[in-house]
Amino acid sequence: MPGSTSNHVRRFPDAGGYYGDFGGNHWPPHLKPALQELAAAYEELRSSPAFLDELDSVRTGLQGRPTPVHYLENISKQLGGARIYVKREDLNHTGAHKINHCVGFALLARKMGKRKLIAETGAGQHGVALASAAARFELDCEVHIGAVDVDKVNANVSLMRLLGARVVPAASGQATLKEASDSALRAYTEQHADALYAIGSAIGPHPFPMIVRDFQSVIGQEARAQFLSITGGRLPDHVVACVAGGSNALGMYSGFLDDPEVALHAVEPLGKDARRGQHAATLTFGRPGTLHGTASVVLQEDDGRPAPVRSIASGLAYPGVGPEIAMLCRSGRVSVDTVSDEEAVATFLRIARHEGIIPALESAHALAFAIRLAETRPPTERILVNLSGRGDKDVDFVLAGHGGGSPNGGVRRGL
Template identity: 60%
Template sequence: MSHLRTYPDAEGFFGKFGGSFIPPELVPHMQAVTDAYLRISRSAQFVNELRHIRKHFQGRPTPVSYAANLSERLNGARIYLKREDLNHTGAHKLNHCMGEALLAKHMGKKKLIAETGAGQHGVALATAAAYFGMECEIHMGEVDIAKEHPNVVRMKLLGATVVPVGFGGRTLKEAVDSAFVSYLKDPETTLYAIGSVVGPHPFPMMVRDFQSVIGVEAREQFAEITDGRLPDHVVACVGGGSNAMGIFAGFIDEPAVALHGVEPHGTGTELGQHAATITYGEEGVIHGFRCLMLKDAEGNPAPVHSIASGLDYPGVGPEHSFLHESGRVQYAAASDAETLNAFYALSRHEGIIPALESAHAVAHAMKLAKQRPAGECILVNLSGRGDKDIDYVVDTFGDGRDRDLFG
């Protein structure tokens, strides 16, 4: 039975995770989005228009590359990269942003609103808004604004209004809170374009579906360059988890392919030192859906930390929570230090500067490669490029020349 056809159920649940826990006044608006998506997304007009955008605007398909130098140095399983860093705007986020904006256009909406952490979703949504001639409002924590300045500039150049969020931890969780408050003021003419496989139904399903283009492409491309075989392992970073669900979609019904989600372990195991939700979390409700989440002593969303702003979230997509509980996906965590090593290693030895989010997946793949035989293959979803991170990394940690990257 196909996982993608089976989950979620009609109420938006993946097992006991997901659903829609929202204020009564939002229920009819979310139902309208659900009804529109289920109707419009299956129409030939919508599908053809989105295919045209994928090919002629986004530059899809993105390639799969063999990381020969990295693989040789690790002397184990071979590492391949699905190059979402080459998608227009530099990350996988445009895959669902163009889909959500196209849906908004068909629904007659005039404005797009969203949160962003690393700024990649904000840039992608601002790009989609410019393409379709819509207003765009992006909420971003002040901490992330300081870390990800290049993406803030891009959003403004693309015509978006960037709203700084200065309460609480001033990162991604607070940006979501702020964006929801703004959305509640005018849900009639605005679409809240959620930036990951999180939020109330239908967004975890909808974003996964739009991102599944990654897995569909990767499966075909990998078979083409390896004489018809499937990868032994597929690895992707997980914050909310959209890029991971995108690539997992191509292989989730293949039990011989091991799927690995990689969370941010930050600097330690205490609350506030990491954002490893599946590793340390418990069941709860956040931002309108049930998932595994990190809680403080009072049961509220806990403070979190990651070197990667896009992974700095105390919850995780409900589908990931379900896949962890079912055992279909193995979830691990990479520390800030391991992530930095992977960032420098891929930059220096493959000529690819990855986003810090993606470097978490590379870090786990490097560790996995050393443990697996040379005949096995690891496919990593390189979810974004690191242009946004280079100033922060070099100013804070240096250029990495003094690091033992393969010790």
């Protein structure tokens, strides 16, 4: 079973799809039979040797797994503190961790007799990954993306179309990731008899958060074994990942949740500053609420509506967070920190120029915090970062007007 190496993963969610106080199924009643069908199909297939063998084959052939763990030697020497290692999810086919669950959903759809995949995307990495997986398994594909992001990540939009996907711009509201999710949900409501909603992160109603986490757990399983091999049997002292919905974070954390000596860090986008509407730091400034069919933590207006959000990283511009991440942060197992747009861009440039790696702006948030953390920790400590995606999509945007400035520190606050 994907994720079976962790006692935590085996315990959560409960039978109702809850992670403590968070989770559940809060979608409209007429869609619940489709979710029950998905849950039953996944429960049957998740332990099927034939299904898992095919999943492993696709991960090796199409994706290029396993991805390596790599030591950032130059940056670590510059800092003089803790050593920084990265899990190179940017080396996956299509350039990010998203393809880990996209191939899983494509396999599920085919086994369930569905002919189409529907999803939302922000930075475009999920859309490209899903289009690639759909092409591999000869399924139709429909990707919804905020109209603002169509221009911002135009290269990824072109790739989606090249791979055969129908791209649907969402122009309402802020026209970013939340609106893309709203649009994809409406499309799934109309087409669920023949289509499967391949949700883009560990969000939404049960069983979506569980399925995404399980398919993404390959990151943590590989990273744990690789790190132990590299260090002669030593675990990292810190594990760091950027967080919006939480797919890349849960994928990485899953390898270390049962190790209390490993500190887990979630890094959120502070955007321009801490004012409402200028960031997307849900765990830092949000409160309990319901969004896209799950009870979790949500950035909200005073009247309870989702608040506007902002981040230079399109994949982090979301006013909610997955229910399992919310539980882990509330319990204190995962600590929460923030990184500003300016600090993320400075790190994007620093990693490119001193390590020869172009990280996605989303991943640059995690790397920025890791650099900040390394400066305060002794050289004997080790930090492992999930480098969740590559930044080809961000290069023109950064160089066009965001290539300078000194980094600002982030805000740290508990849930």
